[in-house]
Amino acid sequence: DIQMTQSPSSLSASVGDRVAITCRASQTIITSLNWYQHKAGKVPKLLISGASRLQSGVPSRFSGGGSETDFTLTISSLQPDDIATYYCQQSYGLPATFGQGTKVEIK
Amino acid sequence: VHLVESGGGLVQPGTSLRLSCAASGFTFDEYAMHWVRQAPGKGLEWVSGLSWNGDYLDYADSVKGRFTISRDNPKNSLYLQLNSLGPEDTAFYYCARGGPTITDYSTLDVWGQGTTVTVSS
Numbered sequence: 111d112i113q114m115t116q117s118p119s120s121l122s123a124s125v126g127d128r129v130a131i132t133c134r135a136s137q138t139i140i141t142s143l144n145w146y147q148h149k150a151g152k153v154p155k156l157l158i159s160g161a162s163r164l165q166s167g168v169p170s171r172f173s174g175g176g177s178e179t180d181f182t183l184t185i186s187s188l189q190p191d192d193i194a195t196y197y198c199q200q201s202y203g204l205p206a207t208f209g210q211g212t213k214v215e216i217k
Numbered sequence: 218v219h220l221v222e223s224g225g226g227l228v229q230p231g232t233s234l235r236l237s238c239a240a241s242g243f244t245f246d247e248y249a250m251h252w253v254r255q256a257p258g259k260g261l262e263w264v265s266g267l268s269w270n271g272d273y274l275d276y277a278d279s280v281k282g283r284f285t286i287s288r289d290n291p292k293n294s295l296y297l298q299l300n301s302l303g304p305e306d307t308a309f310y311y312c313a314r315g316g317p318t319i320t321d322y323s324t325l326d327v328w329g330q331g332t333t334v335t336v337s338s
Contacts, residue, residue, distance in 0.1 A: 144325070153328040153331070154261065199325075
């Protein structure tokens with residue numbers, strides 16, 4: 111199975127800060143990497159697919175990059191609405207493994 | 218586009234349960250479908266996926282041999298049969314839509330509200 115490792119496991123930042131979450135795959139997954147946002151009490155939401163393809167309706171402050179084994183989700187200017195846990199997920203092979211999640215809080 | 222899960226509940230260890238997911242608003246038989254769960258205080262765990270025509274399916278190692286995924290395309294429904302349940306299966310179970318092609322098979326773009334499964338004596 112392909113293991114996905116996210117870092118950090120949690121972070122606290124101020125409104126307006128630039129925030130970056132990294133995700134590392136245990137083997138190359140090319141760009142088959144998705145990012146999800148999961149707010150407390152809500153349904154997970156697909157933010158980015160194919161490592162960098164922003165989904166319709168997702169604010170442009172979110173961006174994704176990387177390839178092979180190393181990927182990054184960046185929030186260019188953190189907003190209160192961004193409080194959530196973020197998960198990476200590889201869709202290169204099965205099982206479609208998730209990272210352990212990064213909890214984002216406002217300082 | 219809508220997914221609605223049902224069938225969760227409180228069950229004793231060793232028993233079985235069948236989850237259902239009713240889909241609407243899209244051409245069901247053109248999309249792969251998946252189950253994802255979240256145990257209390259834990260992260261998301263992919264459980265199982267099934268191709269659009271049912272020809273290909275797979276399971277997480279943690280449920281292989283105990284859970285069975287299936288679909289009824291004319292009824293726009295996805296199912297998950299859970300057998301030999303243990304406390305480790307206690308979780309919120311989501312139904313999620315995968316992609317219509319092999320390249321985005323497990324890119325999950327639509328999620329249901331989920332259903333709770335609690336395994337306890």
